[in-house]
Amino acid sequence: MNGVGRGRRERPVPAGPLRDFAEGLRALRAAAGRPSYRALETRAGYSASALSAAAAGERLPSLPVTLAYVGACGGDMVAWEHRWHLACATCQPPADAANWPATRTSRLRRRRAGVAVALFLAGLVAVRVLTHEPPSRPAPAVPQTSRRQDPQDP
Template identity: 40%
Template sequence: MSGAGKRTSGRPQSAVRGDGATSRFARALRGLRERSGTPTYREMARRAHFSYTALSKAADGRRMPGLELTLAYVRACGCDEREVDQWQRLWQRAQAELAQALQTQAFASLLRTRRRHDRASVVLVDREHFHLRGYREV
């Protein structure tokens, strides 16, 4: 099949880097767009009532899009309400994974702080809650 008359989909997107929740979610959004015929972001913007820039950034993998933007993106790709519900659950799982990763990073940071400040102690309340006791800047 020749490329004559074939609709272009704008500039090629750069690859999504990383393997975290945000990157995986962005690749999933891009996959959905491809399966829906690769509409341009301008076409999607007309359907979604979001700017084409916002829609493009939703799938660039740099930061997690908000739920409203995600669902607009999904609807602009032609998904029905059952599929939209599935994407909402996927978004919620990605958000939970991001929150867990942030808690892990924060706990690691607290442990490093404890090593630097011998008067500080980390108090683990439970697996997800902790705070510094006796912390003071030096």
């Protein structure tokens, strides 16, 4: 397979402030020979679903995803970074967004990082348990007398 997409047609970009941005990404992909999103995935370092969502026009992708998409298609990354900042300025963040614009990819990476940390800690505990030696038995205690020695006693 040559990595050129021949499968499903993309859905139309919804009307809204991101329409030009998303259509620009799609045009860039078309100019690159319409590589499949799987082929772009290997070039960009982001999942095919994240790259597809970037060109869907439903939300503004993160700047790193945008630049990876553009770079994988051979586009001008400086121009697209400027274009991303303009699109970001025209879009209003959702009321509940703490880290807008967020992508599923960034949430997925945070989740994977959390799982990786948990597995690492579980591994440390397992190593500690498996390599732990039981304490040696202490020598029997010598009974001590409660009588105080008088320094003047011989």
